[in-house]
Amino acid sequence: MSEAALATRTAFDAEQIRKDFPILHQQVHGKPLVYLDNAATTQKPEAVIQAIVDYYRHDNSNVHRGAHALAERATEKFEQARVKVAQLINAAEPREIIWTRGTSESINLVAASWGRSALKPGDRILVSAMEHHSNIVPWQMIAAQMGATVEPIPVDSTGTLDLDALQQMLDERVRMVACGHVSNALGTVNPVERIVQLAHQAGALCLIDGAQAMSHMRVDVQALDCDFYVFSAHKMFGPTGVGVLYGKAALLEAMPPYQGGGEMIESVSFAGTTYNQLPYKFEAGTPDIAGVIALGAAVDYLQGIDRDAAEAHERDLLEYAEARVRELPGITLVGTAAQRAGVLSFLIDGTHPHDVGMLLDQQGVAVRTGNHCAQPIMDQLGIPGTIRASFCFYNTRADIDRLVEALVKAKQFLVEE
Known part of the structure; x- marks a missing residue:
C-alpha cells in the first residue's frame, strides 16, 4: 500500500462514536485502553x-x-x-x-x-x-x-x-x-x-x-x-x-x-x-x-449509524493494520484470504502468542491469543494458535499505532533481549 493510501482516512467519525462506549475511556496498567478483542465480544454503547x-x-x-x-x-x-x-x-x-x-x-x-x-x-x-x-x-x-x-x-x-x-x-x-x-x-x-x-x-x-x-x-x-x-x-x-x-x-x-x-x-x-x-x-x-x-x-x-461509512472505516482499519504490522520483521500473517473482515491474525518468530498477549496487556493493549476455539484449522496450519487483533468501527488508526508500538516492545523483550 502506498504512503498516500495509508494517509487516507474515511469520513466515518470514530472519535464521536467512541463517546457512546463508556468502557473505552479507562486506563489499564496505567495506560489508556486499546481494545482489539472485538471478535471475542464487542463493547456496549450507553443506550444498551x-x-x-x-x-x-x-x-x-x-x-x-x-x-x-x-x-x-x-x-x-x-x-x-x-x-x-x-x-x-x-x-x-x-x-x-x-x-x-x-x-x-x-x-x-x-x-x-x-x-x-x-x-x-x-x-x-x-x-x-x-x-x-x-x-x-x-x-x-x-x-x-x-x-x-x-x-x-x-x-x-x-x-x-x-x-x-x-x-x-x-x-x-x-x-x-x-x-x-x-x-x-x-x-x-x-x-x-x-x-x-x-x-x-x-x-x-x-x-x-x-x-x-x-x-x-x-x-x-x-x-x-x-x-x-x-x-x-x-x-x-x-x-x-x-x-x-x-x-x-x-x-x-x-x-x-x-x-x-x-x-x-x-x-x-x-x-x-x-x-x-x-x-x-x-x-x-x-x-x-x-x-x-x-x-x-x-x-x-x-x-442509527451510517453502516456504509462504518464498513468503509473498518476496511481502512484492516488495511492499515496489515500494512503497519508487515513493517515489522519476523511477522507472519495467518489468514490472507482475498475477502476478510475485522480480524488480523499473526505470529512473531521466536515467540509464543500467549507471551506476546501478556506483554501487550501490560501496555494497555487488549488482544486475544490461542487457537480461538478453531483448533482444527490451527492443526492444519501446524501452529498452536495466533495473536489476534480484531477491529470494530469504534477503533481508530491511533489504536493500531499503539498496537504496533506495543508489538515492537514485546518483540524486543522476548526475542532481542
Whole structure:
C-alpha cells in the first residue's frame, strides 16, 4: 500500500462514536485502553446499558403471563425486540426469530431438534475446516447418535474455502452444510450465498454461523436463502447470554421442541401435551428478558449509524493494520484470504502468542491469543494458535499505532533481549 493510501482516512467519525462506549475511556496498567478483542465480544454503547437498567428499574416482570402493567410493558418491549431483529436481517416474519442463549445454543438447537427428526444412518454433514468449535461439536454429537458422519470442507493455506471441493463432496447423502459467514480465527468472509446455492442444488439444508458477521456487515437472510442463520447479541453490541436462531418457518414448524417447560406448551395433561406455536415452541422457561430488550436497543443503535461509512472505516482499519504490522520483521500473517473482515491474525518468530498477549496487556493493549476455539484449522496450519487483533468501527488508526508500538516492545523483550 502506498504512503498516500495509508494517509487516507474515511469520513466515518470514530472519535464521536467512541463517546457512546463508556468502557473505552479507562486506563489499564496505567495506560489508556486499546481494545482489539472485538471478535471475542464487542463493547456496549450507553443506550444498551441503559436499556438493561431501565428494565430492572421500571418494568421488571415476567413476559406473556401477567395481566398487570409491568408484565404488559415488559412483554411489549420483549416482542418489539423480536420485530427489530427480524427487520435487521430481513426475516420474512418475526416468528422466524427464536431467542437462545447464544450462537452455540442456536446451533445445538438445530442439531438436536432437526437432527433427531431428519438424520438417518449414512447421512453426511459437511462443515468447513475453519469453523468455530460451536459449529463442529454439536454436529458430531448428533451424528454419533444418528449414525451420520461429519466431514470437513477443505480450506487452503490462505484461509480460503475450496468451493470446487465442496461441489465434489455434495451428493444425495449430504443433509446439512454448516459454515461460518466470517471466520473468527482468520477473518475470512466466506461466499455464503454460493454455498447455500450449492447445498440446495444437492438437496441439502444450509446453516450459516453469523456470529462474526453481524457487527461488520448487513445480513439479508432472504437474499441468502439460508435455512438457518445464527448469531449472538454480545458480538453485535448487545449483552451476553442472548442469541438468535433464524429459521425458515416451514422448517421450524416441522422440528420438535428442543426443551420442555413453561411457555413452550399450549396445554398439558398426563394424557399428553400440545406444544405452543412459533416462536414460543422453542423458548422453554423464563428467558433473559432484560438481555433481549437490550438487544433491541443494540439493533436500534446499529440502525442509527451510517453502516456504509462504518464498513468503509473498518476496511481502512484492516488495511492499515496489515500494512503497519508487515513493517515489522519476523511477522507472519495467518489468514490472507482475498475477502476478510475485522480480524488480523499473526505470529512473531521466536515467540509464543500467549507471551506476546501478556506483554501487550501490560501496555494497555487488549488482544486475544490461542487457537480461538478453531483448533482444527490451527492443526492444519501446524501452529498452536495466533495473536489476534480484531477491529470494530469504534477503533481508530491511533489504536493500531499503539498496537504496533506495543508489538515492537514485546518483540524486543522476548526475542532481542
